[in-house]
Amino acid sequence: DQQVKQNSPSLSVQEGRISILNCDYTNSMFDYFLWYKKYPAEGPTFLISISSIKDKNEDGRFTVFLNKSAKHLSLHIVPSQPGDSAVYFCAARDSGTYKYIFGTGTRLKVLA
């Protein structure tokens, strides 16, 4: 029973365009959401996060949007760069158990 879902296993985007990665969740106890980026043979690295009391957080080219009523969050990368090519995981923290649950990941490929 996947509590955090990333329904797109892969995404290809042209350099300079916007990349939009989506994530859905089912657990209403999640109160903190994060995006991680992972290159091959490396551990995941933190990218950006958002608290459940906010609906948007921006950091440079990266913006995360949270729609609590739809239990949906998205990561926007503008403009996309070839170095952004990686696997992106969304994660959510359960405010009751403090477990961090990850999605299945989306492989982003930015084409030069």
Place this chain on the structure above:
Amino acid sequence: NAGVTQTPKFQVLKTGQSMTLQCAQDMNHEYMSWYRQDPGMGLRLIHYSVGAGITDQGEVPNGYNVSRSTTEDFPLRLLSAAPSQTSVYFCASSPSDRLNTEAFFGQGTRLTVV
């Protein structure tokens, strides 16, 4: 600036063997956790710890044991390795489970069980 250190980086085991994957962090973080990454399955939580002496089960705990005798170390034990435990294992730590902070990951241990 070590961060989260996992050893070994690679390991091949025979079915039925036991081994311990080591994880150490030097950031004085309270919260530590173990994940496994499998194709199409993302990162799944095996066990986690909110502080020394406290551990709890994650999503896929069967076949694994953990202990947290110190703040720095959080070893993961495979009691009797099975081919289904072939995976890449990641250890992570964060300052606290309650603060809104990110988790820092180690470089991973690639385990093959034959």
